[in-house]
Amino acid sequence: MEDQFYCLRCGKYHxxxxxxxxxxxxxxxxLSCVHRxxxxxxxxxxxxxxxxxxxERNKALSKEISKRSINPNHKP
Ligand SMILES: [Zn+2]
Structure with a gap:
């Protein structure tokens, strides 16, 4: 344990x-460590x-929603 220090963030010795x-x-x-x-x-x-x-997902979703609202015959 000589060359180690106790890391409070990890709760163990490094x-x-x-x-x-x-x-x-x-x-x-x-005091921190490379792991943190x-x-x-x-x-x-x-x-x-x-x-x-x-x-990206939100963009695609809003595009999809606007497409659906334009089409009055759309049934989910
Ligand atoms: Zn650590």
């Missing part, structure tokens, strides 16, 4: 090489991709 000091928006320095940093970046990318998918 090697010192995985230690990362992050600075919060308030300027506070917090990577997870945060990954989540952001996933969220961006998901947001794009939702936007």
């Amino acid at each position: 090697p010192q090489s995985e230690k990362v000091i992050i600075t919060t928006a308030k300027g506070e320095r917090r 940093v990577n997870a945060k970046q990954g989540n952001q990318a996933t969220r961006d991709a998901f947001g794009k998918t939702v936007t």
Whole structure:
């Protein structure tokens, strides 16, 4: 356990090489780790991709709805 530190964010020990000091928006320095940093970046990318998918789906849906409302004979 000599070369490890306890990560409060993960709740477990990591090697010192995985230690990362992050600075919060308030300027506070917090102990973090590469796992948290990577997870945060990954989540952001996933969220961006998901947001794009939702936007595309909404576009397609509104197009579909307007098509249906134009057609008076449409029965679901
Ligand atoms: Zn960690």
